[in-house]
Amino acid sequence: MNLFGDALAWITDGAHWGGPGGIDHRVVQHLLVTFAAVALAAVLALPLGILIGHTGRGRLVVVALAGAVRAVPTLGLLTLLGLALGIGIQAPLIALVALAFPSLLAGAYAGIEAADRGAVDAARAVGMSEWQLVTRVEIPLGADVILGGIRAATLQVVATATLAAYISDTGLGRYLFSGLKSRQYDQMLAGALLVAALALVLDLTMAALQRASRPTTRKVPS
């Protein structure tokens, strides 16, 4: 427990806050990398997943592809990308986008497919256009599952964003890598604790969002 105490002391040490290498700065960086990766992946995966869920077409191909992407080890991909693109944030960002993609895609098409078919059919029959069906019926009814995908992806990315420090001086991972190298284990554990705390806070926030999005089908009217 001594090391644990040391790590906490390290975190609460005012000298490690503020400035370009400070904890606050790195937390913000870590969050920015996480959001950027999830947002970029979402821009690609959500429309594709919604399209697949809505049309029921292309599912097998895309699901197989996403499975293949999922099987690629992130560290391996990061190393390859790092060799190709050099030091910097591009390589980790691309690797994290690849990591987030399958969960987002699966959440999107599963959410759309899960929308009550009877309601969708009736909405089409009373004259909603396909676009209106997607935006006014399928997405609201599938929001819970779609957000579940975003939540899973965010959790994976925030934990794995630690690897960004592997080839760029970005995020909380830096404490782990440099702590390991210089045998400053209090700093290393502090880095790990910070990542874990960040992941927990993000996940709880997403869970609350997900709950709030649940269709209010059974809520007693106020």
Add this chain to the structure above:
Amino acid sequence: MGIEFRDVGKTYPDGTVAVTGFSCTVPSHRTLALVGTSGSGKTTLMRMVNRMVEPTTGSVLIDGRDVRELDKVALRRSIGYVPQAGGLLPHRRVVDNVATVPVLTGTPRRAARDAALALLERVGIDPALGRRYPAQLSGGQQQRVAVARALAAEPNILLMDEPFGAVDPIVRRGLQDQLLQLQAELGKTIVLVTHDIDEAFRLGDEVVILRTGGIVAQTGTPKEIVAAPADEFVRDFIGADRAERALRTVDVDGRSVVVDGDGRPVGVLE
């Protein structure tokens, strides 16, 4: 003019023949009841009118125009539709469900809601229930809401797929009476699907009895069908041999009392 089915057929992509060579005309302001056993193609036929199903042969005409020439979305908005099982949007309040089509066609939300509340009242739903979500209503109430939604765009044509399927016989009877009353006021052209022959006879001006494969067993007014069932299938389907269909009169103190096949009194002949 009304609706004309001109030699329509439907074979689904998996090879299921749902309808073959069906022809029928529904005059304006009249009700056509499609009855038949499960899987006889009733829903398929009805959904051809609003192009939810495209016939593989033949064509459907509304007031003389082939529906294929019309824009699908506009066509559907102009036709009231009551699906087989309510089909309300679970994430929208009852009043907003009813206002769906008017809002889609550009009626301001406020005005559409007011009209929706009036319609709810009209189909016998307390407007106070408008704030609820569909899951908070009973099956019978949901079906009324679905009818109100179908009426909201003031369509000339109403398509109703077993609209009272999910309710007990007493409630069903009440809903049928209500529909008859509404129809007397509104005079829509209605295609009604049911598997209940008594419902078809009560609500339909013209009744089509279908057998599997969408083949017509008999077409006619309820009276014509009761008077002369075309064949054994129709006799069986309408229960021609059931006690309550085999009425006769007996003389009681100079009055003609109508009794059923079991001899139970039904009423007095005027």
